Amino acid sequence: MAQRLDLPIVPGKGLGWFKLGMSLWDTIRHLRDQVALIPVVDFKYSEEDPFAADIILKLKSNGIELRFEPYSQRLKLIIVDDFQRVRLTYKGDEVSSSKAVPTGELINKLFGPAFPGEFDSSTTQYTLLYPGLSLVFPIPEHLMLTYQVSADVPIEFPDGGTPFATHMYIYFGESWVKASLPSLPGPTLHGGRMGGNRGEVDRVIAQINHGVVIHFVGGTQSQKCPILFLVTTPQDLIADLGPPGSIYYKEDDKLEIHSDNNKDSYQTQQEDDGIMGKMDDIGYERSSHTPQASQQPNDYFYNYFNLGIDVLFDGSSHRCKKIVLHTNIPGHFDFQW
Numbered sequence: 001m002a003q004r005l006d007l008p009i010v011p012g013k014g015l016g017w018f019k020l021g022m023s024l025w026d027t028i029r030h031l032r033d034q035v036a037l038i039p040v041v042d043f044k045y046s047e048e049d050p051f052a053a054d055i056i057l058k059l060k061s062n063g064i065e066l067r068f069e070p071y072s073q074r075l076k077l078i079i080v081d082d083f084q085r086v087r088l089t090y091k092g093d094e095v096s097s098s099k100a101v102p103t104g105e106l107i108n109k110l111f112g113p114a115f116p117g118e119f120d121s122s123t124t125q126y127t128l129l130y131p132g133l134s135l136v137f138p139i140p141e142h143l144m145l146t147y148q149v150s151a152d153v154p155i156e157f158p159d160g161g162t163p164f165a166t167h168m169y170i171y172f173g174e175s176w177v178k179a180s181l182p183s184l185p186g187p188t189l190h191g192g193r194m195g196g197n198r199g200e201v202d203r204v205i206a207q208i209n210h211g212v213v214i215h216f217v218g219g220t221q222s223q224k225c226p227i228l229f230l231v232t233t234p235q236d237l238i239a240d241l242g243p244p245g246s247i248y249y250k251e252d253d254k255l256e257i258h259s260d261n262n263k264d265s266y267q268t269q270q271e272d273d274g275i276m277g278k279m280d281d282i283g284y285e286r287s288s289h290t291p292q293a294s295q296q297p298n299d300y301f302y303n304y305f306n307l308g309i310d311v312l313f314d315g316s317s318h319r320c321k322k323i324v325l326h327t328n329i330p331g332h333f334d335f336q337w
């Protein structure tokens with residue numbers, strides 16, 4: 001069994017570092033850095049239509065499931081389905097651990113009186129409702145009738161038995177079934193004028209032969225960051241977006257993507273887009289190497305993985321000459337690059 005994660009519960013907000021609204025890209029990146037604590041992650045999505053159902057990350061060894069809205073790829077629901085595999089706390093008090101189990105009595109003591117719950121006779125489960133938090137308790141068959149006709153919270157069964165929670169849901173919205181995404185946070189100052197690593201993108205508008213305009217969430221209206229051909233410099237980009245995740249120097253010029261001499265292979269186009277790199281134990285990552293001094297100035301990419309944007313600069317003028325936008329569709333060759 002993997003070491004227990006130690007996570008505080010924040011109803012309607014998140015569970016430890018799992019924050020409602022966080023991106024799938026950031027989540028997977030963090031999971032890759034936590035292999036010792038989170039050794040097994042199942043990734044589930046609809047192969048027929050990636051936008052038809054939630055994207056799911058199942059942390060099998062930790063008893064946690066994360067569900068992401070498929071279009072925005074942002075976390076909308078956190079599920080704990082095995083309390084024995086995780087240590088949970090609420091305002092410093094243990095909810096589940098090697099010494100504590102989430103009984104009805106403990107939940108009532110820590111979280112206070114709940115709203116009237118819901119009993120599902122088809123699954124014989126009672127769902128205890130708090131704002132942004134739901135807990136599920138299985139009800140013995142011989143007590144089904146009691147909870148079908150009563151709104152009593154199962155703090156203790158009439159026969160003296162103790163109910164134990166089997167599932168916990170953390171969400172934003174009316175209920176976990178109707179979970180919605182919280183508002184995106186506005187940009188902060190560290191990392192760049194638009195927030196850099198912490199800024200959240202509202203939308204990106206591509207303008208042919210001109211460039212792109214990134215709209216960041218901020219207050220009542222979005223803030224714009226233009227990236228313009230033959231105008232934007234690396235200094236401009238760093239000032240607006242912060243430093244790139246990596247810098248990739250091209251070794252030769254294959255940028256004429258519509259010319260006859262650039263149809264050799266799919267790999268050639270990947271090199272043009274600045275996304276061919278070395279394989280390590282957790283997947284691909286773009287390589288970063290500097291050109292030799294004897295060569296002519298090489299073009300180079302600034303790779304912003306978290307934004308899905310690569311910007312190519314001319315090696316001589318150091319002005320933007322190409323922009324690559326990535327959609328991060330599950331199952332695609334470029335997913336999570």
